Amino acid sequence: MTRKPDVIAAGGVVLRTHHNKGQQVLLIHRESYDDWSLPKGKGLPDELLPETAIREIREETGVTACLDLRLPTQKYTVPKGLKATHYWRAHVVEQRPRKPDAEVQKVKWFSIEEALATLSYDIDRTVLTAAIELPATNVLLLVRHGKAMLRKDWTGPDQRRRLGGRGRKQAQHLMDLLDAFCIQSLVSSSATRCVQTLEPYAESRRLPIRHVDILTEEEGTEHPKRVARFMAELMAGLDRPTVVCGHRPVLPAMYEGLGMAPKPMVVAEAVALHLDATGTLIRSEVFKPKA
Structure with a gap:
C-alpha cells in the first residue's frame, strides 16, 4: 500500500526564451538553507494543487505564470515525514520586482546548463530535465x-x-x-x-x-x-x-x-x-x- 504523504506542496519550472540568451529557467536562493531551488510551497486549505503552484511562484519570485504540462511528482523525507511536491512546467505572463525577505533572498534567471549545475538538489534537476525533454503541449x-x-x-x-x-x-x-x-x-x-x-x-x-x-x-x-x-x-x-x-x-x-x-x-x-x-x-x- 502506498504511503500517504505527510506534507504536500506544489511548484513550477518557470521558463522563458530570452532574445539573446535562449531558454532560461527561474531559480530561487534561500540563505536559511544555503540552496538554489525551484519555487514551491505548501498549499492553503481548499486550494487545488495548480492554484498552490501559481501562488507560490508569484510569492517567491514576483512572477505571474501560466501552467503548462504536469511534471513528475517528487517524494522525499523531511523532518515532518514524507513530503510530496507536485510540479508543472510554466511560462511567464508578467514579472514584477521582488524585494528579498526572510524566505527568499535572490531570484535569478539561469540558462538550462547553468541551472543544472547550480541547483542544490538532484530532485530539482530531475524535474527540470523532464520539463525540457517533454514535448510542447x-x-x-x-x-x-x-x-x-x-x-x-x-x-x-x-x-x-x-x-x-x-x-x-x-x-x-x-x-x-x-x-x-x-x-x-x-x-x-x-x-x-x-x-x-x-x-x-x-x-x-x-x-x-x-x-x-x-x-x-x-x-x-x-x-x-x-x-x-x-x-x-x-x-x-x-x-x-x-x-x-x-x-x-x-x-x-x-x-x-x-x-x-x-x-x-x-x-x-x-x-x-x-x-x-x-x-x-x-x-x-x-x-x-x-x-
Whole structure:
C-alpha cells in the first residue's frame, strides 16, 4: 500500500526564451538553507494543487505564470515525514520586482546548463530535465457542469435549467483552476447550466463562450457520433488552452471523440488533458470540485 504523504506542496519550472540568451529557467536562493531551488510551497486549505503552484511562484519570485504540462511528482523525507511536491512546467505572463525577505533572498534567471549545475538538489534537476525533454503541449480541460437546480423544482424548459446555490459556488471556485492554466478559449453546451459554469471566468477575463447545441443533453444523447466528431475536430484544431463544458449523459461520446475511455465525473469536476502538436495525450490529471 502506498504511503500517504505527510506534507504536500506544489511548484513550477518557470521558463522563458530570452532574445539573446535562449531558454532560461527561474531559480530561487534561500540563505536559511544555503540552496538554489525551484519555487514551491505548501498549499492553503481548499486550494487545488495548480492554484498552490501559481501562488507560490508569484510569492517567491514576483512572477505571474501560466501552467503548462504536469511534471513528475517528487517524494522525499523531511523532518515532518514524507513530503510530496507536485510540479508543472510554466511560462511567464508578467514579472514584477521582488524585494528579498526572510524566505527568499535572490531570484535569478539561469540558462538550462547553468541551472543544472547550480541547483542544490538532484530532485530539482530531475524535474527540470523532464520539463525540457517533454514535448510542447496544449491543455484541454473537460468539465462537467456545476450542480443544477433539481428538475422537480424547475418549471421551464430543461435546456434553461439554472445552477443552484452549490453550482454557483462551484463555478466561482472553477475560476482559479481555469486561471492557473490561462484558459483562452471557452466552449460549452448551449444549456444554461453549462454556460453558467463558465460565466464567472469568462466575465473576469472578458472572453466569449462558444455555445454548441450538439453538446446539449437533448441533442448529444440523440446524436452521440456527432458529439464525438465535434470533440475530435476540437482536439485536432487545438491551438490555445481550452475548456469545454458538458453533461453527464453526453460525456461518454465526448471522451470517445478524444480517443479515450469514458470516466465517471461528479458535478463541477475537471479533467486536464495535456496534448502535443499531433493530438497525442502526454498526461492527464483530475481535479475534484471544492464545493
